[in-house]
Each structure stands twice: as C-alpha cells, then as structure tokens.
Amino acid sequence: MVNGPSTQMAFVEVDCLPTHRDLVVATLCRVPEIISIEVSARGRDLLLTVVTHDWTALSDLVLSRLQIDGILRHRTSLVTDIHLEASDWRLDALNRAQTLEVARIEVHSATVPSTVTPADTALIDLISHDGRIGFAELARLTQRNASTVRRQFTRLTACGIMKFRCEVSQESSRWPISCTWFCRVEPGHVAETVRILRGIPETRGCFSTTGESNFMFIGWARSVTDLLRIEKEVAQSQPTLRFLDSAVAFATPKRIGWFLDQSGCATGEVVVPTFSTPVSKKH
Incomplete structure (x- = not known):
C-alpha cells in the first residue's frame, strides 16, 4: 500500500x-x-x-x-480518520516468538516527505506487482545501484509512504464472512469505541467518516451467525454506539x-x- x-x-x-x-x-x-x-x-x-x-x-x-x-x-x-486498517490485522498464524521477531525488524514511521520522485514511483510500481521482488532485481529493472535502491526502499517504508500487507484467500481462512457495519458514534466516544474494537480479533478496519453513519468498521467472521455475536459484544461494551446498517459481502x-x-x-x-x-x- x-x-x-x-x-x-x-x-x-x-x-x-x-x-x-x-x-x-x-x-x-x-x-x-x-x-x-x-x-x-x-x-x-x-x-x-x-x-x-x-x-x-x-x-x-x-x-x-x-x-x-x-x-x-x-x-x-x-x-476523516483511519483508526485501524487491515495491515494491522493478525491472522494468528505466527507463534509468540515469530511475532516478536517480526516486531523487532519492523521499521518505525518517520516524517512523511512532501513529494514522491519519479524514481520512487517507478520503484513503487514494481513492488506493487510483486511484493517479493529482491533488491538485485529491482536494481536491474530500474537500472540503478542495488545499494541506492535499498536506501530508497528503506526511506519509503520508514516514512510510511509504502506499507506492506500480506493477504490471504478469505474463503480458505477461518473467517470466510466479511461484513461492514455503518454506525453512529458521538465524537467524545470515538477513542473508547476504537479501543473496544481493537480488542475484538475479527476487526480488520475502523474509520471515522462523514454522513449520518459517521463511523464504520469491518470484520471477518467465521459464520453469518457469528456476526450477531460481534454486534452484541460491541453494543454491550459501547451502549452509546448505534448500528444503522450493515453490508455482508457475497463476493470480492x-x-x-x-x-x-x-x-x-x-x-x-x-x-x-x-x-x-x-x-x-x-x-
């Protein structure tokens, strides 16, 4: 991304x-x-x-x-605000040691630069097509030095311009049902609502939006009946939140x-x- x-x-x-x-x-x-x-x-x-x-x-x-x-x-x-995105979601495929190892090598965000150069755009385009491509191949395709490409890659990821997201076939996972909930949350309760949703493993996205439904969150569930459990859990934890509508995905x-x-x-x-x-x- x-x-x-x-x-x-x-x-x-x-x-x-x-x-x-x-x-x-x-x-x-x-x-x-x-x-x-x-x-x-x-x-x-x-x-x-x-x-x-x-x-x-x-x-x-x-x-x-x-x-x-x-x-x-x-x-x-x-x-208007992205509180949680799918790149933050965890599949629970890694054990604790592996999770700590990934966290150790993650690059921490820095200030985002105001411009993206043509060289950045070329690199981003190649990585978007193949996220596993190596620095040597990137250097060959961009006709640049591998060490230069590595520094460029590090800068783009450290600044948050590039974020990596490993997707999985949803139908093959334990969470084949995707649902988006449209809600109304009072401004003073947004932070608390986000905290509650972060504690629900099925939550893959959480956003503040414009309109009557000023808050949306996305979850992957094991079954259609499991959607009701998620709704009840959120409603009980945050009584001020109002569910206005929901959209279950037939296909993506x-x-x-x-x-x-x-x-x-x-x-x-x-x-x-x-x-x-x-x-x-x-x-």
Whole structure:
C-alpha cells in the first residue's frame, strides 16, 4: 500500500441495474483509484473502497468517472480518520516468538516527505506487482545501484509512504464472512469505541467518516451467525454506539488492486493503485 500526505480515502455505495452488474464490476475493476470492490448482500449492490492522491481527483472520480452505463446512483462517505486498517490485522498464524521477531525488524514511521520522485514511483510500481521482488532485481529493472535502491526502499517504508500487507484467500481462512457495519458514534466516544474494537480479533478496519453513519468498521467472521455475536459484544461494551446498517459481502472481485477469482485467490492480474502524491513531469 502507498500513502501520500494529501491522500483522500472514501467508501462509495453503488446501486446498479441487475442486468448490468457484471459489466459495471468489470469496468470499475479497471479504475486504479478503486482499490477494492465488494458485492453486497443488501442495502447497496457494490461497496467500493476509493483512494485518490487528493481532493480534486476524488471529486472527478465521483462526479464524472462513475457516470457509467448501469449505475443508477451512488453515495459517498469520506474517511476523516483511519483508526485501524487491515495491515494491522493478525491472522494468528505466527507463534509468540515469530511475532516478536517480526516486531523487532519492523521499521518505525518517520516524517512523511512532501513529494514522491519519479524514481520512487517507478520503484513503487514494481513492488506493487510483486511484493517479493529482491533488491538485485529491482536494481536491474530500474537500472540503478542495488545499494541506492535499498536506501530508497528503506526511506519509503520508514516514512510510511509504502506499507506492506500480506493477504490471504478469505474463503480458505477461518473467517470466510466479511461484513461492514455503518454506525453512529458521538465524537467524545470515538477513542473508547476504537479501543473496544481493537480488542475484538475479527476487526480488520475502523474509520471515522462523514454522513449520518459517521463511523464504520469491518470484520471477518467465521459464520453469518457469528456476526450477531460481534454486534452484541460491541453494543454491550459501547451502549452509546448505534448500528444503522450493515453490508455482508457475497463476493470480492478486487482487493487492494488485485483481481480475485470466486475462491478469493488472486488471478495474477493487478491494477496498481495510483494514489501516491502525483509527480509533475517535465516536457
């Protein structure tokens, strides 16, 4: 994942004609700024996760580029704060010793630079296609010295521009059901609510948003009935929170740029997200 200092994130709920849904999904999958797409069970046909490099790009996407055949209407919730994201979620696949070892080698965030250079963009693009690529191969492909590439990589990760996220086929995991809850939380209770959600292992994302539902969280559950247990646990721990709606995903055709098949596995095709800070080109 790539984060820029002016990055704008939003969730977009899309209603479309039933006969056009597959075509709409195929079209939206090709849009780099739409990083993830879920086909919802109710309330909306599609739930899009959108990340653009600035406000102007988001406005253009929502007001112009989403005007395609088959889309009836769409509703946008702007993300005002990211409290928890999927890269923070743990699969419980590592033992304690392995977890401590990973924590030891993790790079701590520093100040994010205001610009991303053309060389940074080239490196990010290569890593987005293959997160396992080595420094020697990166140096060969960028025609640069391996030590220079290593320093560049360290700077981008230390500043938080690049974050790594290891995904798993959800259908093959112990948590095959994905649900997004739309809630209302009083501003003074947001921090406490985030703390409660961090203590629930199924929580994969937590965001403050604009709109009537000013708070959203995402969870992976073992079964549909397990969703009720999560709701009860949250409601009992935070009585001031109001559940307004929820969206269970029937399918996820795209996640963080990668196209997924019906089993939730990557097809090998990826549309690299273009939400890092734009680089001005010299003519």
